[in-house]
Amino acid sequence: MTNSREIASLILSNVYQGKKLDWALNTSKNLAKLDSRDRSFVNLLVLTALRRHGQIEKVISRFIERPLKKNAQVNYILKIALAQIFFMDTPDYSAVNTAVEISKKYNLDKLVNGVLRNILREKKTININSTETNIPSWLRKVTIDHLGEEKLSMISKQIVKEPPIDIKIKKNMFQKFNWEKILEGKNIFQETIRINHKSDISKLPFYSEGYWWVQGLSATFPVILINDIYKNQKKGEISILDVGASPGGKSFQLIESGFKLQSIEISNTRIKKLFKNLNRLKYETQIINGDFITHKFNEKFDCILIDAPCSASGLIQKKPEMLVIEKNINELKMKQKLMLEKASELIKDGGYLIYCVCSIIFSEGEQQIQTFLQNFKNFSLTNCFSSIESFGMLNNSLPFFFVTPDFTSKDGGIDGFFIACLKKNY
Ligand SMILES: C[S@@+](CC[C@H](N)C(=O)[O-])C[C@H]1O[C@@H](n2cnc3c(N)ncnc32)[C@H](O)[C@@H]1O
CATH class of the missing domain: 1.10.940.10 (NusB-like)
Incomplete structure (x- = not known):
């Protein structure tokens, strides 16, 4: 045996x-x-x-x-x-x-x-x-260059810990039950309950009824911001394109908020997960299985959300295999650049481009956006972060949202994340 x-x-x-x-x-x-x-x-x-x-x-x-x-x-x-x-x-x-x-x-x-x-x-x-020795060289240098040795050390101490699981409850179900009690967790923000569960989560209450999905807290922020931007408008009239949609957390949030949504995803395997989740949650949306960079769209959107493919270096606590595999992020950076450029054509004047990556690497986040702004003068940064600013470090001079995994370490930490919000000027 x-x-x-x-x-x-x-x-x-x-x-x-x-x-x-x-x-x-x-x-x-x-x-x-x-x-x-x-x-x-x-x-x-x-x-x-x-x-x-x-x-x-x-x-x-x-x-x-x-x-x-x-x-x-x-x-x-x-x-x-x-x-x-x-x-x-x-x-x-x-x-x-x-x-x-x-x-x-x-x-x-x-x-x-x-x-x-x-x-x-x-x-x-x-x-x-010395937990710093667990950080691979490809990540160590870029982290130290941008964030310093002390931050690297704090991140390394956080990522050896077992991560909690964040559960996003459907908005219309949130008030109906005592979710902290049902899931034996803590309500950490809006409709997110944080649990420390070790075994099969599909066995937890109301999974098969589709009342909730798993979504890390920081991954919920981009759609919270979109809701803030359009809070005084009829959501059903706002067209949004969710780029890189699988497994679907952000699309689900956009659906429950009532936006006019289309979701695009390139991967055949990952799109199956999206369909499975939509089915369980009893949600529907218009899905394009294709490459955003080359796909021909017949319309423009009020808002495009790009959750770009990236190093996922913000998720090391959840995906520790990243620590033992060499990553080449140059290809990813090129893809992020092309996605931003494509989105620039597809946004209506006065519309918004929300760009996010679950990465703590400067060149995938802030630098990517700074380069974009140099080339696309008709876009400018807006500060739409007031409802989530207590979670992140905002750059002193430019409005970006950025958080590293050691933030709120005592309460289980958070996935590292970067968000920029750009407005296309008239
Ligand atoms: C960070 S994940 C998205 C997570 C998802 N937004 C969510 O909240 O559940 C990035 C996704 O982008 C997809 N992707 C990568 N390149 C793409 C492209 N050119 N067009 C469309 N989707 C793409 C990947 O397959 C992956 O599913």
Whole structure:
């Protein structure tokens, strides 16, 4: 029978070889055979090994004289063992014994036994505290350049923590029930309830009735701003295009607010998720499955919301696999630029362009917008952030919304996010 730690090490090896964490978890047949308690344990093992990746690597490299082959399974067995020894409640002997047992299959039990026992002997003197080592070099430099070393350190301390889950309740259902009680969570802003739930969220009350969806708090902000901009107008007369719509959180907010909405999404796989969610929520909208940059539109819009594809560096706490995979953001930056340019043609005079990215990287946010403004003089920044300004750091001189994951750290933090609101002048 395959042991939980062995399953975790196999899943971990898939992630290190570039597979998405969700894919690796969902396609593991051995994981599916476990009961829910063991499944949660495997999840936690993998997540801890990923979140603590740099700290764990540092220990391994100190105790192994000759580097192991890059993708040798023993690497992942050691990482899972060290995740337990340094960061989880597992007794040391149990972490070591199971790691040694699993490594027998690979004829490497002697090596694993030796390395882990040497580490245990020096455990008390090993300095494992530096969470900054978990931040990969592609993100480290750009973060330090823009935000400084202290901020990098604060972010690194936040992203090793288990993230909460934010649930967005439908507006028309929010007052009808005591959601804090029903979901055992806390109402953190408007209709968002924050919960600390570890297992299958589809088992939570009113999921199948479609009374709520999962949406990180900061991802709700762009549509809150759009509602503020159009608060004195008939929403049914305001045409909005939601660009990059799947899995759908922002489209759902726009639908419940009553705007005249079209949603465009390029990915065939992701659009299936959008349809599934719309179906569960009993919502409808006009959906275009296509590439926004090349799609031919026959009309102009009052407002375009671009939730651009990006590094997702604001979401590291939720997607720690990002810490072990090299990212090339140049392609993404080009796409963001082309999306902004395309939107500039499609907005009516006097209309709005809301651009957002779940990124903490300057060149995907503020710099992208500054370049756009230099080339498109008929657009100007507007400050529409009053209802959410307590959540973000506004640039001193320019009205942008920007928040990093360590903000409200004591209450679970927040996804890193950037928003700019541009008006097309007459
Ligand atoms: C950050 S995600 C959007 C999240 C979504 N707005 C929500 O709130 O649930 C970006 C999305 O843009 C889509 N996308 C990327 N390039 C696109 C393009 N050229 N045209 C349309 N959609 C695109 C991606 O497939 C992805 O689903």
